[in-house]
Amino acid sequence: MTPRTWLALLAxxxxxxxxxxxxxxxxxxTPAGREFFRHPPAAPGLAVLGFFAIVAIGARLVAPYxxxxxxxxxxxxxxxxxxxxxxxxDTFSRDTWSRLVFGARISLAVGALAMLVAVTVxxxxxxxxxxxxxxxxxxxxxxxxxGLAIPRLFLLLMIAALWEGLPLPVLxxxxxxxxxxxxxxxxxxxxxxxxxxxxxxxxxxxGAGPARxxxxxxxxxxxxxxxxxxxxxxxxxxxxxxxxxxxxxGVQPPLPSWGNMIGDGWRQLAVAxxxxxxxxxxxxxxxxxxxxxxxxxxxxxxxxREVT
Numbered sequence: 299m300t301p302r303t304w305l306a307l308l309a310x311x312x313x314x315x316x317x318x319x320x321x322x323x324x325x326x327x328t329p330a331g332r333e334f335f336r337h338p339p340a341a342p343g344l345a346v347l348g349f350f351a352i353v354a355i356g357a358r359l360v361a362p363y364x365x366x367x368x369x370x371x372x373x374x375x376x377x378x379x380x381x382x383x384x385x386x387x388d389t390f391s392r393d394t395w396s397r398l399v400f401g402a403r404i405s406l407a408v409g410a411l412a413m414l415v416a417v418t419v420x421x422x423x424x425x426x427x428x429x430x431x432x433x434x435x436x437x438x439x440x441x442x443x444x445g446l447a448i449p450r451l452f453l454l455l456m457i458a459a460l461w462e463g464l465p466l467p468v469l470x471x472x473x474x475x476x477x478x479x480x481x482x483x484x485x486x487x488x489x490x491x492x493x494x495x496x497x498x499x500x501x502x503x504x505g506a507g508p509a510r511x512x513x514x515x516x517x518x519x520x521x522x523x524x525x526x527x528x529x530x531x532x533x534x535x536x537x538x539x540x541x542x543x544x545x546x547x548g549v550q551p552p553l554p555s556w557g558n559m560i561g562d563g564w565r566q567l568a569v570a571x572x573x574x575x576x577x578x579x580x581x582x583x584x585x586x587x588x589x590x591x592x593x594x595x596x597x598x599x600x601x602x603r604e605v606t
Contacts, residue, residue, distance in 0.1 A: 306359045314348035334598035343590035350584055354402040361396035366552040368392060376570035386572040388563055394573055398580060401554040406584070408470055408549070409536040415474025416535075417481055417528045424485025425512050425520070429493055439486070445479040451538070458547035469548060473535055481527045488520035495519075522599035530592035533585040540581055556581050 318341050325331025334340055353360050363369065374391040377383060385394035427438040453476055458464060464472070492498065493516060501511050517524075542548030543557025544564075551558065556577040563573030 300362055303360055303362055306356060307353070310352040310356065310360070311349055313352055314345050317348055318345045330598045334594045337590070337594035337597065339590035340594035343587040343594070346583060346587040347591065350402055350406065350580075353399055354406050357399045357403050361393075361399040363393040363396040365397045365400040365554045366392065367396075376566060376573070378570075379572055385576050386570065388559075388570065388573040389566050390562075394559075394576060397554040397559055398556070398576055401556045401559055401577065402580065404466075404549055404553055404555040405536060405539060405557070405581075408466070408473070408539045408555070409532045411470045412473035412477065412535045412539070413528050413532045415471060416477040416531060417524055418478075419475065420478030420481030420527075421485050421517060421524055423478065424482035424487075425489050425517055427482065428486040428489030429508065429512055429516060431490075435486075438482070442479045442482050445476075450476050451541070454538075454542060455545075455547070458542070463550055464547065466549060466553065469539075469542075473538060477531065477535065481524065481531070484523040484527055485517075485520055488523050489516055492516050492519050526592060526596045526599060529588060529595050533588035533592070536581060536585055536588075 321344070322331075322335050322341060325335060369387065369391045371391045374383075374387050376389055377387040377391075379386040383393050383395065385398060387393055388397070423438055423442070427435040454472060457472060461468070498511060498515055501515050506514075539548055539555065540557030540560065543555045544561040546558075546561060548557055549555035559577040560574050563570065563577075567574055
């Protein structure tokens, strides 16, 4: 790699650590912020996520080669890590580091966008079920029960079998629209409690319609389980996308993702283990960081915690 690449990496790491330090100082002003950073893994988890996000955004500055470039199909096939190629090359002589960096952009974007879809749909469905209750609650919750009863991976595999070569936007929508069921239950339980509070009754007495009450008064006060569900859910979506891409029905080549990198390299595991090892490590590190941040958020936003 060139000196520019190393400088860009160092800058990304510095910015991530500085951002976490600044966030920690600002969060110390609130009880929830202090509770969040009491968790030892919280700050390192945020730093890891910030570093990967910055690297993904600045992939063109950090990656020395195009992710699909076959540098030398004979001379650089399955080359071990070296100064020129720190993570080695794969069986098609593509630079593993460049593919890992551009793969971060795809994998993290799929995880975040799919979870955004799932949280949006789940929050709306859960809020409607908890606010209107009666037959609306019964119909929506029975729909949720059916969704939870069907294995998510089986459903995605069935759709992929019927629709060969899923475009990336469709894949994001499918992952999101099959993952909102658990969030809707969490939001419904919170809304059932919030809807009985005085400020909701006051809003209804002043003539506010159901949509205004739900989106302006109920959902903002039920945000804690939504935020925690989103933080923990991105890791699950990341693993799901990696599994689908490994099977060849997720992100389609030539776009790189951590999952299809593992799928491309597992057959040469004995010859070139680095082609599979490094994307696998990237998935593991990011998922652990997301779980650490999600656990810290769950405790920090718990309304039953003691205020200190």
